[in-house]
Amino acid sequence: MKKILVLISDIQMTIIMTIFYLVILAPFSLFVKSKIKPFKTKKKNSNWERIHITSNNKDLMKQY
């Protein structure tokens, strides 16, 4: 994948990404926008996400 990507020039990459963002991602953005938690504007009384990640989680370091 990377080998193909490096063959594309900077300008081509910019054009491809611009089209990809404005056209392909447009419907996704409408769908996802309201679901991306940190960006939601809904008023809350806390911004802390309570989580529980421990060192016992053996998969923790495998995920890329």
Add this chain to the structure above:
Amino acid sequence: MNILGISCDYHDSAAVLVRDGILVSAAQEERFTRLKNDSSIPRHAVDFCLSQGNIGLKDIDRVAFYEKPFRKFHRILLSSLATYPAGLPFFVAAMRSFLLEKLWIKNKIIEELHIPEDRVSFVPHHISHGASTFFASPYCDATIVTIDGVGEWATSTIGKGKDNNITVMAEQQFPHSLGLLYSTITAFLGFEVNEGEYKVMGMAPFGKPIYADKIWKLLNLFPDSSFRLNLEYFSFQISESSPYSSKLISLLGKPRDPGSHFFTKRSGFPSYFGKKPADYAKRCEENQHFADIAASLQYVAEHIIFSVIRHAYTIAPSKNLCLAGGVFLNSVANGKLQKNTPFQHIYIQPAAGDAGGALGAALYVNRTVYQSKPFIMTHAYWGKEFSETEILHAAKSYNLSFRKIRNTRKLNTVIINAIMNEKVVGWFNGRSEWGPRALGNRSILADPRDPAIKDIVNTKIKFREPFRPFAASVLAGHEHEIFDIPASPGLPINFMLCVYPVNKKWRKKIPAVTHVNGTSRPQVVNKKDNKRYWELINDFYKKTGVPLLLNTSFNIKGEPIVNTPTDAIQTFLTSELDLLVMGNFIITKQSNS
């Protein structure tokens, strides 16, 4: 068991080698490549770590990378969708760097280091920060708080460390970030992001926090110390070129021109700025406005930091506190922690920023996978050391006049006489420091008693903004006499990470290291950690009754701290440093011929 920790691809790339739980070596790539904040794969730092440990790549049991590139990519993708269509410029720039470079870091590590895929671990960014402090601290139980710009999604975390385990209990996520708030105003004030934050901190005491109410408008703070940024004032989430929006300009006024000099009536106008401008009074007034903004930002940032730490105490109580992330390089806030939070003992390691992630990742793998024994970082000397032969070779290759004084007491006498005569000395000794501070092995030294020396050091070599203070290295045992510091400030004071008030009767005695607001950033020097440097300060003390020296990093403005004898000589020759001391050699500018 050899673990290689790596951080790179954002800023401050670094490598560390940990063997059986004990740190062998640690260094930032910039020290070798001479590119400030170099973020490339730390090839040179890795080579150094291996040679320091007398091993080759084949002996590495595991490589630990300091964050999760795909998770970071996930954040960029989703935040681009969340900000659609305004996020276009950010998306295009980020995709280019991710698709061409950053996403393939795993392949790069495998190819360049010849490490099998199953021996590469990816530790989450904030867990790397947390491990870099807790697993280097003297505690087996502690509250852990990390705050930075952003890692993958997290911008701050609260957790608990117990023996070989770290548990993260709460996090705040991008874009709600104290680090990014500080960086945004840093950019507004005309300084470089990830570099100029120190300058904002130094500028703050020249102002008053009269705009704190305006800074508070940039966020909504909740009673539990968490907050959400009001994104309409920011543009870092949609653009890579400017982090603030036009709405911030309407709120705070015109941003400061990065090319202009900063000076106020109190800071004065130094000679190295050239001729005084005709509209000096007007410019002073304009700059006063910027100093007031800096003061207001520092005030708000401190308020948030203390609130987060007090909240951490309620959900993960301990008497010990471990801190990491770039925000904890804010030494002014660090110096006030014990007075403003319930913690008795605090630990921060010298590379609290992202370079420290390499250390954290390696220590995390060591402690959680291999259950290695504990390690405590009490000093910062983990970089490269050079032999007498190497120093001699460098001096000869520049045809410089040098002499060797074997007796260190005699050598110290020569250095101290020079310092007492307003000379500025380059001091190169032992292993280079880990972290952004020079702590007496790659330092520039001068007389702290001399009110004129700040200008002299700046004119001769540093060319720093006149509002930036110089730090002090003080003999252990004298810190309480000179500075108003808590009864047990802990190890961060060895790393020059905290600013404290100078006691009133000392302020006039050490004007060169006392800031405009009567504070200073001391480094406590222990004989057991750095005998050579301790002896030099001790000899200065015997002669003058003042147990400290002015210490600033050995570099020219814009360059990384010197690493090799050749770097030191080049800096010596291109600046007006009066004397260069490397090991037992004294080097002067007269040519050998």
